[in-house]
Amino acid sequence: MTEMLFRTDAYLRQAEGKVLAHTPEGGLIIDRSIFYPHGGGQPGDSGRLAWDGGEVVILDTRKAEGGRIMLMPEAGHAPRVLPPVGAQIRQDLDWDRRHRHMRVHTALHLLSVVVPLPVTGGSVSADKGRLDFDMPEAPDDRDDLAAELNALIARDLPVTEEWITDEELEANPGLVKTMSVMPPMGSGRIRLVRIGQGAEQVDLQPCGGTHVARTGEIGRVTLGKFEKKGRQNRRITLLLEDQALTQGA
Numbered sequence: 560m561t562e563m564l565f566r567t568d569a570y571l572r573q574a575e576g577k578v579l580a581h582t583p584e585g586g587l588i589i590d591r592s593i594f595y596p597h598g599g600g601q602p603g604d605s606g607r608l609a610w611d612g613g614e615v616v617i618l619d620t621r622k623a624e625g626g627r628i629m630l631m632p633e634a635g636h637a638p639r640v641l642p643p644v645g646a647q648i649r650q651d652l653d654w655d656r657r658h659r660h661m662r663v664h665t666a667l668h669l670l671s672v673v674v675p676l677p678v679t680g681g682s683v684s685a686d687k688g689r690l691d692f693d694m695p696e697a698p699d700d701r702d703d704l705a706a707e708l709n710a711l712i713a714r715d716l717p718v719t720e721e722w723i724t725d726e727e728l729e730a731n732p733g734l735v736k737t738m739s740v741m742p743p744m745g746s747g748r749i750r751l752v753r754i755g756q757g758a759e760q761v762d763l764q765p766c767g768g769t770h771v772a773r774t775g776e777i778g779r780v781t782l783g784k785f786e787k788k789g790r791q792n793r794r795i796t797l798l799l800e801d802q803a804l805t806q807g808a
Contacts, residue, residue: 560626562591565604566750569661569769572654578610578646579627586621586629587641593650594620596628600682601660601768603631606652610642656685657769659799662777663688665718665770666708666797668754669777671736672762673707674698678737679792683768687783687798694793697785705782708797715775716755722748728765736764 564574571593580588587608594617597603603620608630619631632641642648660683667688671678680691698704728734728749752770754762771777783796 561589561628563628564591564593565595565769570772572652574650576648576650578642578644578648580644581641582623582629584629584631585634586623586631588623588627588629589648589650592620592628592630593652594628594630595657595660595769596620596622598622599766599768600680600688601664602683602685604652604657604660606650608632608642609649609651610646613640613642615641658771659685661769661771662799663797664766664768665754665774666712666777666780666799668752668762668764668766668770669708669711669774670795670797671764672711672754673704674795681737687796689794689796691788691792691794693791695791697787697793701782701785705780708782709779711761712774712777712780714755714759715773716759716761717773718770719753719756721751721753723751724748734764 564571574591574593576592577590578587579590582588594604594606595601597620604617605619606617608615608617616633617630618633621629621631623629663683663685667681667683667690670690674690674692674694677693678690679693682689725747734751749765750767751763752766752768753760754774777799779800781798781800783798786794786796788794
């Protein structure tokens, strides 16, 4: 199993590690990783690896069997130009991209607070994210929802985590907001992400992704159009305002 360094410190940008194996897909299995693997709607991280004798760009990170993490180098690298099995490596995360994922992901948790309906799907990208809701009719108060969401962000609430057992989750099914995807169970424990503390708590739900430490770090967001996705599904898109302005969106 790969040690998931991003799980204990989502702000870690560099770390040492060792190559455990090459995969048939051209990937690298490593013993410890600051790179988050694709999952839960959040993309896999990118960055660079360096070792004594070379370096390579990492375009994607994926899960592999046995709880291992696989780094996917840019295309065209034969095994002989990749770090050999057993090599010591330095991992350098594409921090700017990861941090935007963290901001969007935490903002989507807050979106599920201001729209308190079951979630049927969702995804995160570096500039925007979306949630699909079990919502027969689209709301007509987009500006009000955006204002409520930005007010939550501006409260600069702490974002923390805790762990519960599979049995505790089964006893509290209301913690799960997603209808289509259940948190992975079977390992004996499940991570919960909490926004706010005590009387200031606004959200608590299972999640394996990376998040900012405080909601104020998200910055202002805007809401895109509400799209109909099936008879009872409505999609709400959320954009980081600074990224939208940069791109002229």
